[in-house]
Amino acid sequence: MASVKCGHFFGYSCIARWIRSEGRNAVCPTCKSKATMKDVRKHYSAAVKVADTTEVEMLRNSNAALHIRISGLEVELARKDRELTELIKRLHDGKANRAVISVPPVVVQTRGGRMFMNPERKEALASGSANADARALDFNGEFWAVGVACSQARNIFSPFGIRMLTISRQELKLRECYPLHSGRSRVVVFSPFESSLLLSGGEDKRAIVSMNGTVRRQWKMPHEKPVWAGCWTAPDKVVLGLGDGRVFEYDLESDSTEPIREYTQGVGRLPIIFTGFDETTLHFAVTFSPGGRHPAISHRLYKLEVEDESDEVRCVEVAQWLTDCQMSSTMWSNCLFSLRSSLFFVAFNEDQQRFDAHDWSGRRTDVMIRFPSSSxxxxxxxxxxxxxxxxxxxxxxxxxxxxxxxxLTDVVS
Incomplete structure (x- = not known):
């Protein structure tokens, strides 16, 4: 028998033939992690015992989900007790009329309803059949910025850049293309503090802060790793997630090209392939790769609770959406948003080539729509x-x- 580095066992001839046939794109047939012939290890045994643990794994996952739910309810109960104590104290002190600023709660609709998704339009990013190699985009309220391959022949040293465009109900209008990178952009993020500042980075292992195509700051990533994710944490600070799972913070005002902080203490945490945050409700969703607590891709919803007196922040898992999707050949950005005081999630199911929509309150049935392309x-x-x-x-x-x-509709179909 033979095993690959993820720990799964196969017949040696079977896994060797599989890896050779898949070539550079070879992955473990069980967990989809990357596999090469160098990872294959032979094992010799007089006998082999095989046990089906599917039911045990299902029970373990169900038990873990119940424990998570119980923990969330315990935290919620403790928070309600604190709120009750505080209200009684205010009532006794004659302060019941004091205005309290709070985050709008996520309301679970008691009435029925359903979700729907309908395709609208398609707009090409490049002329003819040219591949724009787009991998990231962002919106600042006026313009969209998309990381694309620049078509100008003069950009021999920076063949990739940022394409600005506007989208209306009538048309998509392509605007300037700024050649900034020598590899595909995986990160495009406008600054929430200054909408003209743009953070970009990607496969050329560099991160750049630019304004209207002019480079303001740039950094070479540690250990020659590509940039996979990024965000702004302050007007002069950005955080970058690298291909090995490590996360670094950089200062725009510092003369040094080295990061000022590492969040992961030298250890990458690769199972997370997406995070999305809803500011209006202080909830965020996380997408996990197959393995660990669930054998397929899973999405989980968390809530941030801020204690005003102690400035303590607690993270509570409130829901999970377990899928049967196994494929995650690339990092994509799912979508978390609020509508009518409820939270919704749209994710791409790569196995079925479709988009799935989920209501985190559980009041509406999931809906799907086929993606009309193989892109x-x-x-x-x-x-x-x-x-x-x-x-x-x-x-x-x-x-x-x-x-x-x-x-959304209010009538159950």
Whole structure:
């Protein structure tokens, strides 16, 4: 028999033939982790005993989910007790009329309803059949920024850059393309403090802060690792997640090219492939790769609770969405958003080549829509519409941008 580095066992001839046939894209057939012939180890035994642990794993996952739910309810009960004690104290002190600023709660609708998704349009990012190699996008309220392959022949040393564009109900208008990178961009993030500042980074192992195509700061990543994720934490600070799972913070005002902080203490945490945060409710969703607590891709919803008196922040898991999707050949951006005081999640199911929508309150049945292309899905964003019951889901593929209408109805179909 033979094993690969993830620990799964196969017949030697079977796994060797599989890896050779798949070539550079070879993965473990069980957990989809990357595998090469160098990872194969032979094992010799007089006898082999095989046991089906599927039911045990299902029970273990169900038990873990119940423990998580119980922990969440215990924290919620403790918080309610503190709120009750505080209200009684205010009542006795004659302070019951004091205004209290709080985060709007996520309301679970008691009435029925359903979700729907309908395809709207497709707009090409490059002329003809050219591949734009798009992998990341962001929106600052006026312009979209998309990391693409620049078509200008003069960009021999920076063939990849940032394409600015606007999207309206009538048309998609391509604007300037700024050649900034020598590899595909995996991160494009506008600064929430200054909308003209843009953070970008990717496969060229560099991160750049630019304004209208002019480089303001740039950093070479430690250990020559590609940039996979990034965000702004302050007007002069950015945080970058690398391909090995490590997370670094950089200061725009510092003359040093070295990071000022590492969040992961030298240890990468690779199972997380997406995080999304909803500021209005202080909830965030996390997508985990197959393995660990669930054999397929799983999505979990967490809530941040801030204690005003002690400034203590607690993270509580409140729900989970377990899928049967096994494939995660690339990092994509799922989509978390609130609508009508409820939280919703749109994710790409790579196994079935479709988009799945989930209501975290559990009051609406999941809905699916087929992705009308074989292109690589790179990013998904929810954009507000004039209607309070609808969102526009913008999907970035490697060659084009797609839009999907997401909405709610109050009548159960």
């Amino acid at each position: 690589v899905v790179a990013a998904i964003r929810a954009v507000p519409t004039p209607c309070e019951t609808r969102k526009t889901i913008v999907v970035l593929a490697d060659k084009a941008i797609y839009s999907i209408s997401f909405g």
